[in-house]
Amino acid sequence: MTDGTFTSILKPSRRSFMKGVGGAMTAALAMPYIARAQAAPLYINTWGGPWEDAARANLFDPFTKETGIEIRTLSPVSFAKLAQQVNTGTYEFDITTLGGGELVRANQAGIIETLEEPYPGGLFENGIASHAFATVMAWRSDKFEKGPQSWAEFWDVERFPGARSMQRYAARVLPIALLADGVAVKDLYPLDIDRAFASLDRIKDHIRVWWTAGAQSTQILRDGEVDLIGIWHGRFYEAQKAGAPVAMSWNQARSTAPIGWWPRERQMPRPPKPSSSSPPAASRSPASPRRPTMARSIRPLSNSCRRKTPGACRPHRKTIPRPSNRT
Template identity: 45%
Template sequence: MFKKPASRRDFIKTVAVTGAALSAPSLWIPRAFSADNTLIIADNGGAIAPALRAAFYDPFEKETGIRITNVAHESEPVTQFKVAVDAGSHIWDLAMVTPDNVQRLTQDKNYIAPLDITDSKDILPGMLTGNWFGFSVWGTVMAYRTDRFKGEAPKGWADYWDTEKFPGRRALYRSPSGTLEMALLADGVAPKDLYPLDIERAMKSMSKIRQSVSVWWSNGAQNTQLLQSGEVDMSDTWNARAIAAIKAGAPVKIDWQGTYSVDGWSIVAGTPKLKQAQAFVRFCMHPDRQAVYSAMTSNGPSNANALQKIEQSKAELLTTYPKNLEGLQRRDEVWWSKNYDAVNERFQEWLLEG
């Protein structure tokens, strides 16, 4: 079962403590595998595909002689993962999954193989369990156009909800996950008290902002475009999408209050290449490799030492940069796993009422 995430305080403390220690964990990579070995990895595909290839796949193949064949899984990979195990097809050896996926893949039957990793001294708390390693940390935060707010700028979700003090065009994600957390933060709920979510309170808070939302966005590319074009003045966002707008030259700034989530690796139970898969996961723990991935994707690394290997101006825009992390609460994926369907139905019905 997926263990309860470590506290944010432990997370930040580890970043601070290990930040000065640049030694990498002992990641012994066997070289005894035959050159014709191939690992099939199911990942998220899309915009992060080149980063996965450059940071992990190609260097691992060069190091070990094990070829990496990657395929993009569906946005909801649990069913595919289960089919791969139940059918004994071995179509995947590893998959990129979330803690929520892990929870559902171990509830009634265990579909995940053990990682067999013991050396994790530089890995941030909550990023490694017996069957999952998180390496890609992303935040749900607020972004605003600095050309629209030249004087006092909005700070936090209470300001986003304050349409009199901060008038302007707003956008919100057309999904309850992440959005309801922001509604509760705006209503005065402390980050540590977010879960279990008070749905009634969250929906009342949402009703206060409904008429001021110009766009309900549904994907990351749309979110970036909204910020970049100036169609909206402020929006919730995934930090990487805001950074994409910033890199394109848009006058956008991130306010680091919100939540964070993690994507990671799990090994498919029954794979005949268990040792090779375990070696790959250990390889992905290396700070050098994580630094390449984070620099290319703008998702934070889980090895604290990786931040020291990234240009300072880029590191300061990552979720796991200590100052940013102070304002973020880890999303409770286990809670969402149990409640998403019912909450989403309520949320979508609420949208139609407007």
């Protein structure tokens, strides 16, 4: 995939993006399996919190009004659960939301459906672009009058001493580590993995928490458990609205802002409505044949990869090439 193609996918025009997202909800979600049972609710796996509030107001409720199909949500987003559902044939949700890295992984494993492009630049690896968000630098304003204005400054523990927190998610943390080490945005990809981990080695002793959920990041910033944090902008505003003395910077945030994608799982049966007489989910008969081969290509993390420090899970390759479109 050329740089131009990559840019057009990640940065569609404002007009095409806003028009396309609305159409994507109807075109991608109202597929044949929905048409067969329009009275049944549609289950969507989301990140929850302020993200879900915004999605419900701007996507879910308008979709329900137009189609009459109720949307029910489950959170948090879990790639492991997505793979498990296709493997076992027992489903909890129909649609999920993935970041770009996990979307590529899901498409390569064959566990999501093939979709058509709803608008120019709106389809990537069989996921429909729906939104964008940013990882921003935030800090306690009762600790620093003016916080770091770049990731290099965020890494400067002498100028900005204190406990830090970052997301335990390599696809977002590694580019940040390279920015902190002086790599220009235009030179980030392919990622220099060794250099990124060397950059993380400089700061890992100052990372008190590797957060794994958006609500957790809000809480540790709001409660003062950490002084500085790399946090999703929506979760920052949540802490700010709660009255916490916090501040943030948008500098270098766009370079770490992924697009969110709507992929649809392969062979999606409709989950039955829960009732007191319904048997446990594990004992329900799947509506489609089991597909154990789908998830076999997804290797579970080794024990070393589950350690608190991300440097414990080093890939063997020095660089990760930019993913290309599948044809």
